[in-house]
Amino acid sequence: MPVKIGSIPLPDFPLLLAPMEDVSDPPFRFVCKQNGADLMYSEFISSEGLIRDAIKSRQKLDFSEFERPFGIQMFGGDEEALSLSAKIIDAVQPDLVDINFGCPVKKVVCKGAGAAVLKDVDLMVRLTEAVVRSTALPVTVKTRLGWDEQSKNIEEVAERLQDVGIKALTIHGRTRSQLYKGEADWQLIGAVKNNPRITIPVFGNGDIDSPEKAVVYKERYGVDGLMIGRSAIGYPWVFREIKHYHQTGSLLSPPTIEERIGVCLTHLQKSVEWKGPVLGILEMRRHYANYLKGLPHIKDYRLQLVQAKTQEEVTSVLLEIKEKYLQLNPVQSRPNVLNHVSDCSFTDKPTCFQNSAGFTTVQ
Numbered sequence: 001m002p003v004k005i006g007s008i009p010l011p012d013f014p015l016l017l018a019p020m021e022d023v024s025d026p027p028f029r030f031v032c033k034q035n036g037a038d039l040m041y042s043e044f045i046s047s048e049g050l051i052r053d054a055i056k057s058r059q060k061l062d063f064s065e066f067e068r069p070f071g072i073q074m075f076g077g078d079e080e081a082l083s084l085s086a087k088i089i090d091a092v093q094p095d096l097v098d099i100n101f102g103c104p105v106k107k108v109v110c111k112g113a114g115a116a117v118l119k120d121v122d123l124m125v126r127l128t129e130a131v132v133r134s135t136a137l138p139v140t141v142k143t144r145l146g147w148d149e150q151s152k153n154i155e156e157v158a159e160r161l162q163d164v165g166i167k168a169l170t171i172h173g174r175t176r177s178q179l180y181k182g183e184a185d186w187q188l189i190g191a192v193k194n195n196p197r198i199t200i201p202v203f204g205n206g207d208i209d210s211p212e213k214a215v216v217y218k219e220r221y222g223v224d225g226l227m228i229g230r231s232a233i234g235y236p237w238v239f240r241e242i243k244h245y246h247q248t249g250s251l252l253s254p255p256t257i258e259e260r261i262g263v264c265l266t267h268l269q270k271s272v273e274w275k276g277p278v279l280g281i282l283e284m285r286r287h288y289a290n291y292l293k294g295l296p297h298i299k300d301y302r303l304q305l306v307q308a309k310t311q312e313e314v315t316s317v318l319l320e321i322k323e324k325y326l327q328l329n330p331v332q333s334r335p336n337v338l339n340h341v342s343d344c345s346f347t348d349k350p351t352c353f354q355n356s357a358g359f360t361t362v363q
C-alpha cells in the first residue's frame with residue numbers, strides 16, 4: 001500500500017534517508033536520491049541558530065528540486081524559537097518540517113532539546129503544537145524509545161503527538177542513554193505501529209544494514225517504511241538493493257568498481273559545486289574510506305586521496321583506482337558500515353572525527 005504523509009504520496013515500503021549532521025548535505029543526498037531514497041531530510045538545524053540568522057544554520061536550508069520530497073529537520077526546546085523557525089522553514093518551501101526529539105548529545109540535551117524533551121511529554125506536546133500551528137506544511141517527528149531503560153514512553157508519545165497533528169513518526173529503536181550502543185530494539189517500534197489508535201505512518205530506524213534485514217523487519221514489525229542512516233554512508237546503493245530484494249526476493253549484485261568510482265566522482269562534483277573548490281575537496285575526504293571499503297591494499301590510494309588538493313588531482317587518483325581494480329577484479333561485497341561509523345571498531349580503520357553535534361563519523 002502506498003504511504004502518505006499528509007498529502008505527500010510515497011511508494012509502498014518507502015525508504016527514508018536519515019538526517020545526519022555533517023553527512024546528509026545536498027551532495028550526499030544527490031547520490032542517495034539517484035540510488036533510490038524515497039524521502040530525505042536535511043541535517044538537523046538549531047532553531048536558535050535559524051532565528052539568529054547564523055550562516056551555518058541558513059546553509060542547511062538549501063536543497064534542490066531533484067531532492068523532493070524533502071524535509072527540513074530542526075531541534076530546540078523553546079516554543080517561540082521553534083515556532084519562528086517553522087516560519088523560516090516555510091519560506092523555503094520544503095515538503096515537510098521534522099522535529100528532532102532524539103538527539104542524544106550533551107550539548108543539545110543540556111539546552112533541553114533533542115532527546116531531553118522525552119523526559120517531559122507535556123513540553124514535547126506543547127513544542128509540537130507550536131510548530132504545527134506555525135506552518136502549513138506537514139510536521140513529522142523523529143525520536144527515540146525514551147530517555148532510559150526505565151522510562152521508555154514512546155507509546156504515550158506517539159498517541160499524544162498524533163493527537164496534536166503530526167503526520168508521521170520515525171522511531172530510532174534506542175533510548176537516549178544507549179546513545180548508539182547495543183542493538184536497536186524494534187519491539188516497541190512494532191508496538192507503536194500496531195496500536196489501533198495510531199493512524200499516521202510509523203517509520204522504523206536503527207541498524208538496518210542489509211536488504212534481508214530490511215524486509216524481515218518490515219514484515220516482523222509492520223512498519224510503514226524504514227529510515228536508513230549509517231548504512232548509506234559510502235554506500236548509497238543500499239536503497240536500490242533493499243527495493244530490489246523487496247520487489248523480487250533476489251539480491252542485486254553489489255556495485256561494480258566502475259559504479260563505485262562513478263558515484264564517488266558525482267559526489268565529489270556536487271560537493272565542489274555546492275561548497276566551492278576548497279571546502280568541497282576538504283569535506284569529501286571523510287567519504288573516500290567508505291566508498292573504497294573492502295578493496296584490498298587500498299591504504300596508499302586513500303592517503304593520496306586525502307592529500308590531493310584539487311578536484312583534478314582527486315579525479316585522477318580515483319580513475320587510477322578504477323583502472324587498477326578493474327584488472328584485479330576484486331570480489332565486491334557490501335561493506336558493513338554500522339560499527340564503522342558509530343565506534344570505528346573495524347579492521348580497515350579510517351580516522352574518526354566528532355562533528356559539532358558530537359556524532360562520531362569517519363574521515
Ligand SMILES: Cc1cc2nc3c(=O)[nH]c(=O)nc-3n(C[C@H](O)[C@H](O)[C@H](O)COP(=O)(O)O)c2cc1C
Binds near residue numbers: 018023043073227338
Ligand atoms: C554522523 C551522524 C549524524 C547524525 N545526525 C543526526 C541528525 O542531524 N538528526 C537526527 O535526527 N539524527 C541524526 N543521527 C541519527 C540518525 O539519523 C539515525 O537515527 C541513527 O544513525 C540510527 O540509524 P542507523 O542505524 O540507520 O544509522 C545521526 C547519526 C550519525 C551517525
